[in-house]
Amino acid sequence: MEKFLSFDDIKRSLENKETDCKAIVNYYLNNIQTKAHLNAFVEVYTDSALEQAAKVDEKIASGKAGRLAGMVIGIKDVLCYQNHEVNASSKILEGFESQFTATAVQRLIDEDAIIIGRLNCDEFGMGSSNENSVHGKTLNAADESRVPGGSSGGSAVAVQANLCTVSLGTDTGGSVRQPAAFTGLVGIKPTYSRVSRWGLIAYASSFDTIGVFSRNVPDNALVMQIMAGPDDFDSTASRKPVPAFSELLHFEKRVKVAYLKETIESPALQPEIKANTLAVLDRLKQEGHQVDEVNFPLLKYILPTYYILTTAEASSNLSRFDGVKYGYRTPNAHNLESMYKMTRSEGFGEEVKRRIMLGTFVLSASYYDAYFTKAQKVRRLIKEFTEDLLSKYDYIIMPTTPSTAFKFGEHSDDPVAMYLEDLYTVQASVSGVPSLSIPNGVDESGLPIGLQIMANSFKEAELYAFANYLTKSNSN
């Protein structure tokens, strides 16, 4: 029988002394073993998780436990955890152990969360299917012939298959929201800068965020409120105070919601997803909310803008992996230049190399203005449009993805088709606004559908409250 499906469940069981943290960890360890073929975990911290569980049990007994006592968390293989290996699913970080812990992870540990292991993902967060991983692919537990989404595929499946209570992923262009949609979970990308990036292995610095996967909105809100906030280690982290999201979930006001015509009318959109999205909009109208259709003429520029800017940053962020200081170094080189070339050719996967090449190209002197400078300008336009719209409307609603989970190999030969997976998620990434995906029914094959909600920057509290309201009315 499935247990511990929410943190409330866990807390109740702990309070009633029906269980203890050790038993909870053992329960998940057992699940991980049973579902090992899903390949969600890259490494399970069996010993340290049990050790930590014993410590938390003592704290509970002495009444000194933190707010996350009893919560068991898996972390994406791009988050640093002191004295633990971290690979970003890349051969180039083979054997690399981090010497420090990411701020976001540390804050959870400080509240007595138990870290149970690290989770598979696309290499350096680059991918939408979790197929680009040195650790192999992760299977979608809803249909094992299908992808879990990416790049945080392992993080999604770990919660989907109840291998941990919640998990951390990272979202640069949809890497939390898209897999959340594919696995029927709640997944948030917070406002850019809301959560410190210290200890997050960078893909594209001005887009990267750390997000949360959970089965329900309250668990998600609680973890986010603890992770978020100013951090001396990250000068780009926002200084804004963080509201107690999990205590602000009550929702009863009437709100204004916009949906973007071009997103609903896109020919690429799977019919059931369109129908389910429209059904939510109808329900909102019926419940007295204002729902307006809005034009979004910039939609077609979103993906090019996103891919130009993220690959540019990635090409530079990944320069440090050169075989000189740590990680993989080719055994075959005969001089410095060949060491660089062979190390990077052998160490990086195809998709990462493609993006490094793209990024190097758009930053090169002859093409800089045509691509990078122009994309920066368009980014500003998209951001202004989105923020302006979100000053007039409380929320923007759209599908999280154009399709439900696709089959392994389906987009492997066509990177552009793969990039189209991000069509709906990159607007929030380019604009920096928070965005969340919640389950919105299933398609004809029974595959989960996601609904995406965006709010203006730093309005995570409003986003969670509305999501909480929507998930409740959805289950009616």
Place this chain on the structure above:
Amino acid sequence: MMLSADIKNKYELVVGLEVHAQLLTKSKMYASDSTEFGNLPNTHISVLTLGHPGTLPKVNKKAVEFAVKMGLACNSEITRRNIFARKNYFYPDLPKGYQITQDKGPICVGGEVPLTLPDGTKKSVTLTRIHMEEDAGKSMHLVGEVDTLVDYNRAGVPLIEIVSEPDIRSSEEAYAFLMEIKKLVRYLDICDGNMEEGSLRCDANISVRLHGAAEYGKKVEVKNMNSFRNVARAIEHEFERQILLIEEGVEIVSETRTFDATTGTTASMRTKEDLNDYRYFPEPDLSPVVVSEEWLESVRKEMPALPRELHAKFVNEYGLPEYDAGVLTDSKEIALYFNELCEATANYKAASNWMMGPVKSYLNELTLHISDFPIQPNRLADLIGIIDDGKINFSVASQKVYPEMLKNGEKSPLEIAQELNLIQDSDEGSLRPIVESVLAENGAKVEEYRSGKKGLMGMFMGQVMKKSQGKADPKVATKILTELLEN
């Protein structure tokens, strides 16, 4: 082919300099690691310095202040909202694969460095910019080792790069510019200014053109000059090399050349075609550093007196010759010592003479720094005072009292003079018998003097001094001698 003066004179030299100054902050530009020099390799290397994945830079506020100070000293405009940029290239001594620097929007824009050339000519060199960046590590190729070793202690040490306009027209001007930069950074206490140890580094952009030409010639960048003298040598060499090529009808190519100090010549390193494309773009890992009005004001308040300000004060207020002012402001510590000295005495010229004479020679002889000088300015002022009061004369002061003061800086010069029984005798009543006895003992010389050999006065004076054990006040003694001899 030798270059004749005639041909050389047809051409004008055009030079712009790029000077890197290593800042004297305790920690690195974007990390808290120590910047201490001379430690074992790879001992100041945190995860940040090594560019470990997941790390993020953090700007050193002190380094920003140091850059602002240099800008204020050069009358640059200070940029309020500073963004950083990445300069991308691969090299083992560059841990992240990019250097965090400033591209568009350097912290200091424009400005000038006024110079005085050895012949007294004044000239001002305009600055293009001063920007902040981080140093790279050091690659070491050890003899007999196949591998290159890298020491990352220096990686991330803060630098400012000072870029001049192509305003420099001779190697002397380039030398003077560098000396002025060195003087400024030392006055500001932001860099030790030591080019031999690499805390100041200089690249030169050199071109030539016919006098009167409107366009600049193709410029050549020369690197690896590790002393001020070598910068001047490299410029001289390039000037002639480029003229010779033009005279032979060969076009100058834009390239980077390296200077060889042993031969005094330059050699091509790389041409423009294979120059790196550094792919600069705004550093997304750092939020902009805003220099607020208050911050700027607090830096301004901390600004020490600048060499040109002290120079002007010494000339205008203390009435010193330009030469004295130049020597005295060469080093900040000497200038400040002298300034303090002048607050304790009004005889500025005497003060200057003491500084440039006995004080400097003592320091030079023992290769000491003025901070090691045992005599405090007020004590030196006391010494000048008792000379002016006629209590001792200069030679007694410099040969007897001053050496004692050097041994015991605490003691007042008057006390020393008294203890050594050196106080001058100005009393006519006691000097007259001494003069009389000298004249009596030298009857023949007195006759010679009276018959016109006036030069003997010095000899008489010497005898009086000897008899009085150096204590006779020369003025009074001369008066008595003259009186007795002329009668």
